Amino acid sequence: MxxxxxxxxxxxxxxxxxxxxxxxxxxxxxxxxxxxxxxxxxxxxxxxxxxxxxxxxxxxxxxxxxxxxxxxxxxxxxxxxxxxxxxxxxxxxxxxxxxxxxxxxxxxxxxxxxxxxxxxxxxxxxxxxxxxxxxxxxxxxxxxxxxxxxxxxxxxxxxxxxxxxxxxxxxxxxxxxxxxxxxxxxxxxxxxxxxxxxxxxxxxxxxxxxxxxxxxxxxxxxxxxxxxxxxxxxxxxxxxxxxxxxxxxxxxxxxxxxxxxxxxxxxxxxxxxxxxxxxxxxxxxxxxxxxxxxxxxxxxxxxxxxxxxxxxxxxxxxxxxxxxxxxxxxxxxxxxxxxxxxxxxxxxxxxxxxxxxxxxxxxxxxxxxxxxxxxxxxxxxxxxxxxxxxxxxxxxxLGLASTDTPGLLIVGGSRFSTALGKLCQSIEVPVMVTDRNFYRLREARKAGLPNYYGDVLSEGAEVGVDLMNYGMVLAGSENDPYNTLVATDLAPEFGRDNVFQFQREKEHLARHALPATLGGRSFGRGAGFVDMDRLMVEGWELRATRLSEEFTLENWREMHPEGFLIGRVENGRMRLMRDDAEFTPAPGVQLIAMVPPEPEAGAGDVG
Missing domain, CATH: 1.20.1530.20 (Na+/H+ antiporter like fold)
Structure with a gap:
């Protein structure tokens, strides 16, 4: 007192x-x-x-x-x-x-x-x-x-x-x-x-x-x-x-x-x-x-x-x-x-x-x-x-600063990882794909994407991966426990809001739920690795669409009723997100989405 x-x-x-x-x-x-x-x-x-x-x-x-x-x-x-x-x-x-x-x-x-x-x-x-x-x-x-x-x-x-x-x-x-x-x-x-x-x-x-x-x-x-x-x-x-x-x-x-x-x-x-x-x-x-x-x-x-x-x-x-x-x-x-x-x-x-x-x-x-x-x-x-x-x-x-926007680090090589990496390159967002399996990086290497063969959590990655160039992490391997480990370990470095992972199998069941302190945020429709891989096999594509005064988010949803958002680029910065996330769809924002094969052509599609 x-x-x-x-x-x-x-x-x-x-x-x-x-x-x-x-x-x-x-x-x-x-x-x-x-x-x-x-x-x-x-x-x-x-x-x-x-x-x-x-x-x-x-x-x-x-x-x-x-x-x-x-x-x-x-x-x-x-x-x-x-x-x-x-x-x-x-x-x-x-x-x-x-x-x-x-x-x-x-x-x-x-x-x-x-x-x-x-x-x-x-x-x-x-x-x-x-x-x-x-x-x-x-x-x-x-x-x-x-x-x-x-x-x-x-x-x-x-x-x-x-x-x-x-x-x-x-x-x-x-x-x-x-x-x-x-x-x-x-x-x-x-x-x-x-x-x-x-x-x-x-x-x-x-x-x-x-x-x-x-x-x-x-x-x-x-x-x-x-x-x-x-x-x-x-x-x-x-x-x-x-x-x-x-x-x-x-x-x-x-x-x-x-x-x-x-x-x-x-x-x-x-x-x-x-x-x-x-x-x-x-x-x-x-x-x-x-x-x-x-x-x-x-x-x-x-x-x-x-x-x-x-x-x-x-x-x-x-x-x-x-x-x-x-x-x-x-x-x-x-x-x-x-x-x-x-x-x-x-x-x-x-x-x-x-x-x-x-x-x-x-x-x-x-x-x-x-x-x-x-x-x-x-x-x-x-x-x-x-x-x-x-x-x-x-x-x-002195010419010693990177002029690139903060990039995306994708952990896990796959069809989806390669497609997302190519899209990032097309909209000038730095990207790197990493995997512990050399074979899974084959498609990323063919596409000319920066890649790292090794465990992103290893001491070697501290030398081989320049984490400072990346603002977000997507733990997107086929291994759910490993994705959770990567997201949990890198969350203090990047901030929990900037670390995402594929939805785990049976995550919606109470007996398989994890504490909020473990893992990363889900994105898209909460799809898992198997779901994303199946969609890629069926011919779904990743597309970037720029909004304008004439072409709004509502217009996009009408054009792609089955498609779903996985992210957006706003003010030069990429952001992964859930499909139902709330945000202000201002003109100039680029939507990053998964769309079915052969979508109807529309104004604004760039990828």
Missing amino acids: STAATGALSPEVALAMIGVIGVGAQWLAWRLRMPAIVLMLVAGLIVGPVTGLMVPSRDIGAIVEPMISIAVAIILFEGGLTLNLHRLRDAADGVKRLVIVGAPVGWFLSAAALYFVAGLDWAAAIVFGGIMIVTGPTVIAPLLRSARLSRRPAMMLQWEAIVNDPLGAMAAVLAFSFVVEFRQGLDFDGSLIRLALAFVLAGAVGWLAGWLVVQAFRRALVPEYMKVPVLFVAVLAIFVLTDFITHESGLLAVTMMGLVIANSDLPSFIELRRFKEHATILLVSGVFILLAASMDLGSLQLLGWQGIAFLLVVIFVVRPATVLLSLLGTAIPFREQLLVGLTGPRGVVLVAVAGLFGERLVGIGVEDGHRIVPLAFALVATTVILHGFTLAPLARA
């Missing part, structure tokens, strides 16, 4: 506000197609320093720092879960250079900018410089999807963000531990030796914990419904235990633990990682709102010209120099290097880790530690807004 005399909120109300504001800001950003991080920053500042409605140090008190510490630990554990070393080995040489060379170079140059331009103390500079390695995978992914870059620069930016996410936090742990040892009076060599021992111990504990979790899961010592709770408890226990044994090493231990689990080929790994991603969204939202609400507006004003100069140097000097030095001598064209170098949005992980170490630096007497969080917020807001508006135009100017 609220305390009227002081205006303070009870801890329960404050925590509820943090959750509602954080998740609400992310939902609103999704509706408005804006970067969520910007709305979260604005919301946090409004409820915090602007209005004073919520002051975390007053309303939540002593648990603020432990909350941030635990949240950062779980976020970094989830970051470790994304580091599949098999995929990294298969990644392009440019990605490896950006990680192996770019991380230390970026750390050094960022620390130099913080020390010489922003005027930070050397201790704060090397700690925050390590954190600045992070480029924000949760931020870069939507930017890449909207800008639709060419494959190689998009892959470099995406992989760099994924791998450097936990590396930046580990660099901060390394730098902070060195600062602590050095300020305790040890010489340089002594500090490095103790630091190396602490890191070896933390890495060993994290590896052992990850191995034990893998063995317990693999030998069915933990029931399926308890795997996620056990994983959470294990992460918290290892973080606290390692921190107790060796101060500030818990973050390294949980990151190593995630790395071990990610490379163990657990059957339930995808489900574990997906749940962790959902938990990370909640934690990231909470930490971001918490830190923004804790901000002192006076500290933002203190940034002054030094802060502005620092932002300019980081964006236009440090980041490009890091990328160009990392990719020096590679076969990657200069324009691609330049695009990557001028694209470095920072995300919420940077703010979360900066908030944690900023407080700890102040705690050991480094006064400039309180300047880290304002600088982190300024860097995140500036880079997200700047790259959000400039990435697509810059890519087009």
Whole structure:
């Protein structure tokens, strides 16, 4: 309950506000197609320093720092879960250079900018410089999807963000531990030796914990419904235990633990990682709102010209120099290097880790530690807004953006898949047909359609199929369970409304019904694979018909009474749909439909 005399909120109300504001800001950003991080920053500042409605140090008190510490630990554990070393080995040489060379170079140059331009103390500079390695995978992914870059620069930016996410936090742990040892009076060599021992111990504990979790899961010592709770408890226990044994090493231990689990080929790994991603969204939202609400507006004003100069140097000097030095001598064209170098949005992980170490630096007497969080917020807001508006135009100017409309990915080769692919090509919608059976792709290959032989859910497909060029998925194989698996697995990537599948056999029966969270949306008349294949054998055709003022949807239905819609093209974007779906049949919309053989000729038919 609220305390009227002081205006303070009870801890329960404050925590509820943090959750509602954080998740609400992310939902609103999704509706408005804006970067969520910007709305979260604005919301946090409004409820915090602007209005004073919520002051975390007053309303939540002593648990603020432990909350941030635990949240950062779980976020970094989830970051470790994304580091599949098999995929990294298969990644392009440019990605490896950006990680192996770019991380230390970026750390050094960022620390130099913080020390010489922003005027930070050397201790704060090397700690925050390590954190600045992070480029924000949760931020870069939507930017890449909207800008639709060419494959190689998009892959470099995406992989760099994924791998450097936990590396930046580990660099901060390394730098902070060195600062602590050095300020305790040890010489340089002594500090490095103790630091190396602490890191070896933390890495060993994290590896052992990850191995034990893998063995317990693999030998069915933990029931399926308890795997996620056990994983959470294990992460918290290892973080606290390692921190107790060796101060500030818990973050390294949980990151190593995630790395071990990610490379163990657990059957339930995808489900574990997906749940962790959902938990990370909640934690990231909470930490971001918490830190923004804790901000002192006076500290933002203190940034002054030094802060502005620092932002300019980081964006236009440090980041490009890091990328160009990392990719020096590679076969990657200069324009691609330049695009990557001028694209470095920072995300919420940077703010979360900066908030944690900023407080700890102040705690050991480094006064400039309180300047880290304002600088982190300024860097995140500036880079997200700047790259959000400039990435697509810059890519087009450099000739590295796809000018095609978002395409259709068809999983499953068949007569219908080939016909739909040919129709997509005729109306200039990118299309690709994939199948695990080489023979079923024969017709698609004969028709000259782009195709991929392999499982679209495999690791190889991440290299062979450029998912960013496609806005929709049709799971259209003859295997109903596989279609459901594909639709369920790709729904988080494309959005559930953009993933469709053939209707399953006996789907209308209650005993065969699936939960709404599984599978994709049906289309057309809800036809299954067998139905569509039979219609194709009988001579039915796929046709695209453009509506006009004179030729309306009603006219089309009169002309093709037996035909049924499976989609439409509107404003240059294709959309699959059910025959009975409601939409506004405006002039210029192209209807995509199945029609019987030898339909009566009509105005507007183009296919």
